[in-house]
Amino acid sequence: MREGKPSKTALKVATIIVALGAKPDADQILNPGLLEATEDLLLASGVLGEKALRWTKTQRMVSIYEAFDWMLPGQFQAIGERKVFCEHQVRDAISAGATQILVLGAGFDTMGWRLAPEFPHVSFFEIDHPATALPKAKGIAAMGQRDNLFLIPSDLGNRKLIDTLAANNSWRSDAQSIIVAEGLLMYLPGDAVVDLFSQCAAVSGAKSRIIFTYIPASTDGRLDVGKWTGLVLWLQKITGEPWLWSMQPKNLTSFLAELGWKNDPVLEGGAGRHGAELYTVATKEI
Numbered sequence: 001m002r003e004g005k006p007s008k009t010a011l012k013v014a015t016i017i018v019a020l021g022a023k024p025d026a027d028q029i030l031n032p033g034l035l036e037a038t039e040d041l042l043l044a045s046g047v048l049g050e051k052a053l054r055w056t057k058t059q060r061m062v063s064i065y066e067a068f069d070w071m072l073p074g075q076f077q078a079i080g081e082r083k084v085f086c087e088h089q090v091r092d093a094i095s096a097g098a099t100q101i102l103v104l105g106a107g108f109d110t111m112g113w114r115l116a117p118e119f120p121h122v123s124f125f126e127i128d129h130p131a132t133a134l135p136k137a138k139g140i141a142a143m144g145q146r147d148n149l150f151l152i153p154s155d156l157g158n159r160k161l162i163d164t165l166a167a168n169n170s171w172r173s174d175a176q177s178i179i180v181a182e183g184l185l186m187y188l189p190g191d192a193v194v195d196l197f198s199q200c201a202a203v204s205g206a207k208s209r210i211i212f213t214y215i216p217a218s219t220d221g222r223l224d225v226g227k228w229t230g231l232v233l234w235l236q237k238i239t240g241e242p243w244l245w246s247m248q249p250k251n252l253t254s255f256l257a258e259l260g261w262k263n264d265p266v267l268e269g270g271a272g273r274h275g276a277e278l279y280t281v282a283t284k285e286i
Helices: 008-020 034-045 050-056 059-070 075-095 111-115 130-143 161-166 190-202 229-238 249-257
Strands: 100-104 123-128 149-153 177-181 209-214 261-263 277-284
Touching: 008 034, 008 050, 008 059, 008 075, 034 050, 034 111, 034 130, 059 075, 075 100, 075 111, 075 177, 075 209, 075 277, 100 111, 111 123, 123 130, 123 161, 130 149, 161 190, 190 261, 249 261, 249 277
Parallel strands: 100 123, 100 177, 123 149, 177 209
Antiparallel strands: 209 277, 261 277
């Protein structure tokens, strides 16, 4: 991450959402309200100007993004599919009794802002580095603050999740919760991923769930996104936000079990692989 600047990855994901909105089948790719809320947030937070937003919404930008699919087939549209999957899982968890939603590394995601009025009995929390969280908070304030949406600026690289949430009087560690780590784990070193899963179990109540996406590893344990893995990793590195962690799918069940979680194929449905990532839902083991 650039010093004092919002995450490049967070901004890229948001602009991809806007570009996907220019596709003829956008209503089949994006959640209702996602496009409009993302556009409003980018403008209101000051991270993207009117001219840049208009350019992002052009068919030419769509063509540029689609042209890069040769490196990661399907990755452009997969960003929209990832949002659909996560929101579906959050809604399902609320129906099952969850009263707290925590989005880690929230970036410029608008799910909490959009769902908060629909579920006034649920508390929505977002945590991200201050360089991204503070301009987002400015944008949310301009769009209309939600009473049950809490934006927490915190660098989890220097402050533990447990301590961050303990400082917020609205978070309840005994409540049934759903934690979202969308497009996050690959940017963390392995020991930080292990620590994060352990902390997520510690700060959530019985029947809690965690939704996360991850990059699969090859049999030798290295990140594997296909034929162009080396090029993809190099491009990520030069942006200053490299991919660090991956997991062999066959090892996921035992990995989660050691940290207090059980992956749930029933909840996952037909999640599978979208673009570079695999999607997973796990429930807290009591």
